């Protein structure tokens with residue numbers, strides 16, 4: 001009987017129950033009992049599963065946790081998306097605005113030749129690469145070589161993070177396999193690394209500091225872009241060769257062993273000095289490309305980074321990478337109020353006037369920076385590149401050998417360098433030409449003469465390559481026009497300087 005509880009039941013419920021009973025020929029009480037039993041059974045199976053899983057975890061499962069701020073995290077997610085998740089249909093995915101610089105879709109929907117007078121609105125242009133849908137959270141059991149690996153990626157519990165910021169949050173990415181040894185997962189991780197290297201072979205990733213949701217400052221990838229071709233960096237051939245050889249030798253594993261055998265800390269530092277816009281950052285980026293290294297950019301002027309964080313970040317960079325510390329003079333770094341001593345070489349080339357010392361604008365003191373560079377916790381194996389516009393204002397302690405092993409001075413361009421810039425702008429150096437002679441042969445006829453004329457119309461060692469490049473960008477497709485207009489541009493610049 002339905003009325004067994006003795007509680008009054010609305011007549012509407014009565015008629016609904018009668019309707020179900022008559023039309024389906026089923027007793028709703030029986031249905032309710034079946035439902036209760038099924039729910040109980042499912043809950044028990046789940047519970048048993050959990051108990052079994054935690055028992056297996058303790059006895060026969062090997063587990064590897066990966067923290068979200070480790071570069072491996074992104075690499076594993078990438079591998080899973082491109083392999084294990086590829087053929088499965090997910091209904092809950094992560095939508096991402098694509099950072100890809102691949103313009104194929106846009107190029108397809110535009111006319112082949114650029115019409116200078118026809119303006120294109122990119123709102124209406126189809127860009128099918130702008131949104132990516134990726135499986136993100138969830139579990140997946142997959143076979144790798146001869147082992148079964150369970151990948152689990154839990155969603156971030158933001159509530160817990162904001163409530164208990166001091167508590168170490170459980171790592172969200174977990175790999176497990178039925179084995180008493182970690183070697184199947186180790187093999188898998190090696191494969192993940194190799195795959196990630198293959199995918200980004202011609203790209204360099206730039207890392208900068210970012211404060212995460214737990215208010216902890218960490219390295220974070222901000223861009224992955226094609227590396228700059230070293231041939232496009234204009235610099236005295238001898239200087240370019242010297243630094244490339246030096247880094248090549250330094251990075252070789254034999255050199256590392258040599259340092260270890262001789263008890264010398266395995267570190268190498270470079271100082272790039274020169275006026276603004278002469279190619280210091282461009283060379284650092286091209287070096288990273290040549291040696292397939294990622295760049296970690298630190299700024300002494302970043303107000304969010306304290307001295308201890310600065311030292312920690314320095315010690316957290318990977319073994320082979322470029323750490324770029326830009327404009328170290330701009331931070332007004334000095335030993336408290338002590339006026340920094342001039343370096344011998346810098347003093348030789350600087351003006352006889354004493355250099356005005358800017359007040360310190362950084363949370364990092366000179367001793368903090370020295371500590372980060374070669375203190376006890378400082379990382380070995382990295383390449384440190386510091387750039388400055390005013391080497392004469394740097395403390396000698398900062399640029400002593402061991403901290404700065406090679407000083408590359410950039411100058412305002414000579415006629416020869418201006419000629420090279422012109423040729424760079426108007427020749428197609430996207431082709432992978434093996435030697436210089438081959439490169440010359442491929443140049444459009446007459447370009448060499450134009451380049452010579454252009455360079456001679458400009459005064460030597462007066463304007464930076466960045467300034468001249470800015471002028472040339474107005475005539476991207478018309479080298480002749482650039483030559484015709486360069487003299488009036490020089491006059492304008494001179495008037496501007498005087499004013």
Ligand SMILES: Nc1ncnc2c1ncn2[C@@H]1O[C@H](COP(=O)(O)OP(=O)(O)OP(=O)(O)O)[C@@H](O)[C@H]1O
Nearest residue numbers: 232233234275276277278279280281282465466469
């Ligand atoms: N030596 C050079 N070779 C090729 N391009 C250069 C060179 N110098 C400057 N440029 C061009 O000028 C622009 C600025 O160069 P870059 O940022 O490398 O200069 P910088 O010396 O680091 O300047 P700053 O001291 O202001 O940071 C870049 O777009 C680069 O292409």
